[in-house]
Amino acid sequence: MNQPSLPVLKVAGLTKRYGKYEALRGVDLEINAGEIVALMGPNGSGKSTLIKSIVGLVYPDRGSIQIAGHNARNGTVYRRVLGYMPQVARYPETLTVGELFRLLTELRRDCTEYDRELYDELRIESFEHKQLGMLSGGQRQRVSAALAFYFAPSVLLLDEPTAGLDPVSTETIKAKIRAEQQRGKAFLITTHSPQDAMELAHRLVYVYEGKIRIDAPLEAIMAVSASGSLMPAIAWYLQTQVER
Amino acid sequence: MTTALLLARAAFMQTLRSRSVIGYSLAWAGLIAATTLFSGDAMNATLTIVSFQLLIVPLVTLMLVSLQHYNNREFTELLLAQPIRRSAYYWGQWFGVSVALSFMHAIPIVGGYAIWQKYNVLLLCSSGIVLTLTFSSLAYRIAVGQPDKARGIGIALLVWLYCAMIYDAVIVVVMALLQDYPLENILLVLLALNPIDAIRVAVLLQTDTAALMGVTGAYLRAFFGTDKSLFAIAAVVTVWIGYPLVRGQRIFRIRDF
Numbered sequence: 001m002n003q004p005s006l007p008v009l010k011v012a013g014l015t016k017r018y019g020k021y022e023a024l025r026g027v028d029l030e031i032n033a034g035e036i037v038a039l040m041g042p043n044g045s046g047k048s049t050l051i052k053s054i055v056g057l058v059y060p061d062r063g064s065i066q067i068a069g070h071n072a073r074n075g076t077v078y079r080r081v082l083g084y085m086p087q088v089a090r091y092p093e094t095l096t097v098g099e100l101f102r103l104l105t106e107l108r109r110d111c112t113e114y115d116r117e118l119y120d121e122l123r124i125e126s127f128e129h130k131q132l133g134m135l136s137g138g139q140r141q142r143v144s145a146a147l148a149f150y151f152a153p154s155v156l157l158l159d160e161p162t163a164g165l166d167p168v169s170t171e172t173i174k175a176k177i178r179a180e181q182q183r184g185k186a187f188l189i190t191t192h193s194p195q196d197a198m199e200l201a202h203r204l205v206y207v208y209e210g211k212i213r214i215d216a217p218l219e220a221i222m223a224v225s226a227s228g229s230l231m232p233a234i235a236w237y238l239q240t241q242v243e244r
Numbered sequence: 245m246t247t248a249l250l251l252a253r254a255a256f257m258q259t260l261r262s263r264s265v266i267g268y269s270l271a272w273a274g275l276i277a278a279t280t281l282f283s284g285d286a287m288n289a290t291l292t293i294v295s296f297q298l299l300i301v302p303l304v305t306l307m308l309v310s311l312q313h314y315n316n317r318e319f320t321e322l323l324l325a326q327p328i329r330r331s332a333y334y335w336g337q338w339f340g341v342s343v344a345l346s347f348m349h350a351i352p353i354v355g356g357y358a359i360w361q362k363y364n365v366l367l368l369c370s371s372g373i374v375l376t377l378t379f380s381s382l383a384y385r386i387a388v389g390q391p392d393k394a395r396g397i398g399i400a401l402l403v404w405l406y407c408a409m410i411y412d413a414v415i416v417v418v419m420a421l422l423q424d425y426p427l428e429n430i431l432l433v434l435l436a437l438n439p440i441d442a443i444r445v446a447v448l449l450q451t452d453t454a455a456l457m458g459v460t461g462a463y464l465r466a467f468f469g470t471d472k473s474l475f476a477i478a479a480v481v482t483v484w485i486g487y488p489l490v491r492g493q494r495i496f497r498i499r500d501f
Binding site (some may be wrong): 018048052055056058059076077078079080082084086088089090091094095099106108109144147 | 247250251254257258262315316317318319321322323324325326327328329361498500501
């Protein structure tokens with residue numbers, strides 16, 4: 001893997017409360033160009049809130065987010081460099097796949113170059129005329145993945161990108177992530193799959209109860225694992241290295 | 245095409261193809277056909293259809309618009325993750341859905357008129373569209389402000405119950421309790437508190453059916469005369485459409501998804 005270089009995403013002191021519940025508690029995170037970061041943690045730990053805050057779907061109470069030099073609080077320009085794949089790909093049932101892509105292409109007038117690689121490799125064209133309500137969960141997930149890459153973003157936020165996918169599509173998406181990383185793109189990928197994290201990521205960020213508990217290169221984490229498995233290594237890290 | 249119009253076009257197409265909306269349009273067509281065939285004259289047919297319209301359109305619009313908003317949650321997130329302003333999405337979505345619902349409501353009226361020519365087509369179309377716009381605005385405001393789907397639908401149902409039923413009971417109680425006092429001003433204020441009543445009075449003011457106008461309508465006409473009354477009702481309905489939308493936009497601009 002190429003070694004990462006320039007920071008393209010900087011999150012500092014991010015805090016988000018929902019009433020009494022603190023979803024994020026002073027999260028600091030930097031991701032460099034050409035880096036893949038796996039974001040892990042149990043359900044409700046704050047992973048999706050963090051990603052949604054970066055995308056602009058959640059307004060944090062405190063903290064700052066810089067993306068490719070743009071402050072995420074100032075306008076929508078920063079989203080030109082963002083690709084987002086949501087966890088749930090449930091889109092309007094009566095629109096066709098083709099109409100969805102056309103709508104987004106028309107909306108994204110800022111974009112002049114399209115990345116159709118995943119669109120072609122995931123064979124989206126074969127069900128382009130189908131209404132989104134007629135697609136299987138896997139097909140919708142493929143549409144969602146192709147959309148995330150379609151406008152050639154330089155920072156990609158992928159929320160469980162391989163969940164519910166068939167093995168061929170899973171490997172296609174993983175290959176695409178690796179190829180784009182080689183081209184200098186940055187990735188923040190939430191996943192529950194240790195295998196995906198080990199295969200793709202340079203760095204692992206583990207979130208628990210709204211705080212980052214582990215932020216370390218994957219190699220360093222794996223070095224403490226006798227079995228070669230990620231989860232025991234994370235458990236060891238949490239028990240011995242992290243102040244609880 | 246501007247971003248808002250692109251989004252309005254998508255919302256329009258999505259709504260137009262919805263099975264529930266097609267079902268609504270077909271059911272409405274059936275009701276119009278039955279009413280027209282069994283009504284003696286044009287006035288009778290018009291007033292019967294208006295009565296159905298005042299009851300059905302608010303309920304169906306409240307349900308369809310709020311359900312579409314809740315069911316579109318992930319799509320909304322996908323769109324708002326693009327470099328587009330939230331306000332463009334907000335206005336585009338409302339406009340597209342409202343125009344589609346108005347269209348699907350007006351088509352059976354125009355179609356029925358083309359066949360039987362037995363009712364006041366302009367009056368029915370305009371009242372139906374104004375009702376649709378009013379209640380789509382209210383539904384949108386409710387759905388934007390209430391993230392929980394079950395609660396949102398519950399509130400929308402309560403709004404309909406208030407406008408279609410509870411309000412009339414309130415009027416009767418006010419009249420009974422305050423029968424010894426001059427009620428004109430109170431009733432004029434009460435008229436502004438229910439868009440269904442305001443639209444009903446506006447429709448009846450344009451027909452020769454003062455007897456059906458109800459207490460608030462009769463007071464309004466006596467107080468303002470027909471033309472000024474229509475103007476006052478137009479102002480009231482404009483507020484009913486505009487205020488929830490403007491308030492909803494403020495909420496939508498800062499809400500979390």
